[in-house]
Amino acid sequence: MSTAVDTGSLRQRPVNGTRQTPSEEGKKTDKLLDSHTEYEFGGPWGVLAIMTGFPVLMYYLWICLVFYDGQLVFPHSVDDIVPFLGRMWEHIRVDASPNLYAWKVYGGLIIYQLFLAWWVPGYMQEGLPVPSLGYKTLMYKCNAIGCIYLTWITAAALHWTGIFRLTSIIDNFGHLMTVAMIVGFGVSFGMYFLTVATGNQIRMSGNFIYDVFMGACLNPRIGPIDLKMWLEVRIPWVLVFFMSVSGACKQYETYGYVTPNMAFMCLATWLYLNACIKGEECIPQTWDMFHEKWGFLVIFWNFAGVPFSYIYSVVYMATHDPENYRFSTPTYVLLFGTLLTAYYIWDTSMSQKSRFKMQTQGIFEYRKTFPQLPWGTLHNPKYIQTAHGNRLLIDGWWAYSRKPNYVADWIMSLTWGLCQGTCSPIPYFYSVFFIAVLVHRVGRDFERCALKYGKDWDAYCRAVPAKFIPGVF
Template sequence: MTGEGSSIAEKQSAAEKVGTSELKSNAKRVVASGKREFGGAKGAIALMLGSPAVMYYLWICQAYNDGQILLPKSLNASGLSDFFRFCGQCIYEGAYPTRQAWTIFLTFFFVQMLFYVTLPGLRTRGLPLKHRNNQSLPYLCNAVWSFYTSIAIMTVLHVSNIFRITTLLDIFGSLMTVAICTAFVTTFVIYAGIIVFRGKLFDTPHRLSGNVIYDMFMGAGLNPRIGRMLDLKMFFEVRIPWFTLFFLSISAAVRQYERYGYVSPQVAFVCLAHYLYANACAKGEELIVPTWDMAYEKFGFMLIFWNMAGVPYTYCHCTLYLAARNPAVYKWSTEYNVFLYTLLLCSYYVFDTCNSQKNRFRQQIYGQYKPRKTFPQLPWQLIKNPTFIRCANGGTLLTSGWYRYARKIHYTADFFQSLSWALITGFGSPLPYFYPCFFFVVLVHRVTRDVKKCKVKYGADFDEYCRICPYLFIPYIF
């Protein structure tokens, strides 16, 4: 049932291919049986239309209603008509996709793409893919170089007045609209390229349901690429959302300093929080390669939209709320600030080391683990002699490290990070709390999906795993 880390790669490499292939087969049976996630095509179209609507509504509340919930004056036809007319006017005046917004967004997008294929980085390979005859795709992991190169360039542009970073806040609405439009166009182009050219452009069709709307939402391909190395899913997952979120917070800090002569502990907090998250994704990019997202989740609207538009332009409402106010208004007590900084750093430590343990274990299985000295290096990132369940299907389930205490403890740590981002703003507006509330729903839904798939994939071995590691989110409690 258990094994030593030194012999993992030799004993598990071939067997894990069987497990991965079985997961693909199970997934195909689910699609073929007519079972669809997110409510099928009706749920997909609702999410595709509802996601940008929610984004615009939150932005209007933030920018035009002092961060408070905006409601129609009445629920009759006249009241609703006035409400939608007002929202439309706000979008036209403050979120029209100007040439400046298109230039900034697309320049950032294509520069990051250039960095992806040119900057130095760690080379690794993904999991064997059955639909590619168990081929393992190559990856160049250089997001950490892209991150710090981007910071250096942005600093030079701001100091030289070529591009003021505070512009990101000045035209936030327009940038959000450009991101939304680009996400829809990208979704359609990738879907059409896969369907029409069927393997000659981007990727081969994979696990299609037969419904255009649903397949466009979930994705038509698993690993669409431009050329050999530019994996679009990996590119979108790290660079676009988290780099954007970080620069928005830096923009708030710079604006506050220019206006008031100092940066408040609250704005410094969101800068630190978003730096830690962006840096964690960048420095551990190679650990994303063997994850479930890369090996199973297809690349459609769901991933494209939220990476390109949803994450950076909705998770930032803590930043927008603080940036719009005089820092003298939200002077919290020293004890409250210390508590939140402590909560953030402790949550980050568990989040960083937990994800590192899990994904480096996967690398050990395939003999692909390569020590990487990227900042910060935290204690207990690697389990030297991990224990695990060797499953009947050839897969493995890690039973040591953080996962011995709770099977989804990394989600718990991630949630408390998101909650701290909202708590630092106080309780004057509900908008900063959208992210932790939304994220909680996403995590619960994701865990539900994951548990169902694991029960199918591992069978009785998963029951044994739950017996050894009985807690799901919080050790000794739940």
């Protein structure tokens, strides 16, 4: 058994067809990691604060964006607190009520995406061995690319026939957001009770609210549909893209043209969504599928958080005069160039890591879904063989940073705010919130890896010293 404590543990040879299994010591470590040992996110009180505070924050930012010219507003004095809260509530009651139209639109999207996920043929991808299932590997139906293209065609037909105008998405943003929140809460609590009732819960703390937040089940499924993977792409990023298109339609109907800024958001959201669907077979190799449970943390965020808090720049630009955020040509070149560069690094680094894992399992198969970018697959990559049995990639983008995908992903999020300049601070919420999430997630990940790999993790950190940016951090 090799132990990666020096350069002698580094390997550079073909990895395809050499499936790795954990050592007996590795299995003991996996068992420890697959049990509840300590609270995260501040424990029960911390997660309760998140579950109540974040929806309130979403409403507040939306109200400021739409009704207060994109500026943050506060009570002017102690005496103004009650009237201020009254005004906030009135906007929610009137402009964000969960009306029947919003239920039809949001519910229709969910039902249609579930139908397509079940019905459309797809590529079957094997996932990573799951310790809690005795290292059994699950199969995932990857048909997002067909489903999303059919969704685009359907939406275009509904728009041009006038049955469902895409501009109505922006026009009903508040109503849709409330419905999404209700669905997020409902599914989170419903899945908790269903999982406990059927005896399929794992890694439980014993605290009700904390377990609802973190989740009780790992791989919930309806027939061939893995709900966790389905929700990660089919609802949030579809909505984010269509909101950008809705904003572009709104601009065109109002001004007779679409600004480069709005076109930027259409491109940015299309790139993200298309990356998820063209490389869907890589998703089963991620931490989200392998370890993260399906609780409020994931469910609410995908149903409501992502689509209704990442896209503030589109909401602002769709409701404000384009003269407020017109840039020079060099600025547009820099903006688009930054996005495309960051996207290339993000796409190829994610591809390199996921395909390396598939190569290690001996299940890699190259798919020609558009667009497959150069350097997305590493041949004979360098890695560190661990005593646990896993391999740590130290090649490609992963030779320079332990999280190159996070760096590129965050830069993309920053451009989503920069596209409207300094008109409003609210569109920068995505990048500010995202960096906090990434730093926290990295801490969780590195702590887990240090426990899992021991001295081999120390060797990996010496081989790749930069957590994010080489020479900086």
